[in-house]
Amino acid sequence: MVLLCLVWSLQQVGFKATAQDISPILLIALRSGIAAALVGALMLARRERLTPNTWRPGLVVGSLFAFEYLLLGAGLRHTSAAHAVVFLYTGPLFAALGLHLKLPSERLAPLQWLGVALAFAGIATAFIVGAQPSNGTANANALFGDFLCLAAGAAWGATTVVIRCSTLSRASATQTLLYQLVCAFALLLVAAAVLGQLTFHPTRLAVGNLVFQAVIVSFASFLAWFHLLRHYVASSLGIFSFMTPMFGVLLGAWLLDEQIKPGFLLGAGFVLAGILLVSGYSRIKPALRPAKAA
Template sequence: MWRMARRDAIDLVGASGLVVFSTLLAANQVVIKLTNGGIGPIFGAGLRSVLALCVLGLWVWFAGRRITGLRAAFWPGLMLGGFFTIEFVMLFLALDLTTVSRASILFYSMPVWLAVVAHFALPNERLSARRVVGLGLAMAGVTWALADPQSLGAGDLRGDLLALGAAFAWMGIALAVRLTRVSKLTAETQLFFQLAVSALALIAVAPLFGPLLRDPTWLHWAGLGFQATFVASLGFLFWLGLMAIYPASDIAAFSFLSPVLAVGMGWLLLDEPVGPGFAGALTLVAVGIVLINLRRKTPAGAA
């Protein structure tokens, strides 16, 4: 298996990888919306988890990895999978109702809410003056985006609220990984819990959300395959691989790219309205996320 030595800062290879990953995440929002046109949102999310679980199994076998610690972290693992399930119930329904642009700016506001909760729940995550400014800018941007009249006319408040709920569920995943025994598990085992629990739960509840199929074509099935292979399984493992090489704070600073790219793709590919007001709101959110995620470098040898 290909490996790289641990680095102290992002280099060109790491930056290129993060740009590619952010582009994948942004494209995934568009693909979900398009796939929803032929496959019921919750059924599609469940099928995605089933297929991604198969891809994960192939990866574990090919790379000689192991899925271990299932019994030791069973209950925290179920909680992790529960948050993952809730996240994608809300996100897939959100993208069925509102625009990619509005859903993305709300969904990728997760670092904003995580920073607030982490201030009280996590050691060494106190809010500095710079991070408070970032929070203020990002929250102002989210509020501005929701109120933008041009975008509001194309969106749906129900979808907007669901996208925000998905961001909170994503925050729950981040906290579970930091605060429970899940943190001791390998990346493959963490992903197994999320995919296995969500595959069972999403398929089970899918009939409650309307028809499972909406006259799908090969394009809808291809979109589902893209999500399962390049985002929900290999994409996630690729991101965790970057986390093992580069500082987490440097990687987090790139998180502003996904909402920016998603809004751009929504405008370019789906003809969604993105006027000057919405673009200004997006800028505030992006700058705020960068300020929240920046970390002051610690001198070598400092405690």
């Protein structure tokens, strides 16, 4: 999980580092196409068939997945990789709110509502820091980029809700991933053409990042994640996944020389604490019982 979180945090750093050589939206489209071919080949090798009656929710999930990365790619043109990874990882928070409304078994407990309040307080703090008028228009652009990345997190949360509440909940992980990757490839390729984001200078860094994003991030890391989910408690893995935004902030400052304001770190801390309370509640609850009994 530590290695996976490191890989996922490098995703946004890679987008930002090669943005001059390859447009982020085009990069995401190409990596999705390559990864979709790899997943399809794996399914053929396993003789794995598509589950019946899943194509409609599959198209919805795939469209949401494409929309998430369209927003992320657009947001990274205006904000830093550190900001992007923190706002993107509000996805589990939006998923918890959506599942609370859709599934009776997913009702939020009082401690989880406290986590929601903490997370939204952290988001407000981070936005206030981004709106400080020290650089004029540049800060307005950064604030717009932060908003797009937050919307990407909401799209991620909606994707989770659709998967849990549709026939895809009974489909294999590879099948769900295939729907997402194929739709992302088709829709984002069109979006890149419409938005004029077809820049691709095949430098070593750009090509290396494309291979990393396609083979390591979109194919190997997601399959490794699904493998872990079959062998370990999901809530425990979820707690570990919160290392991703922390790694993202550190790597953005180290590799891209991004300046991280103390106020943003405070807001990010509230966001992570809130998401930890919401998503890690099943692991926190047993620890609270002895104290309550005492």
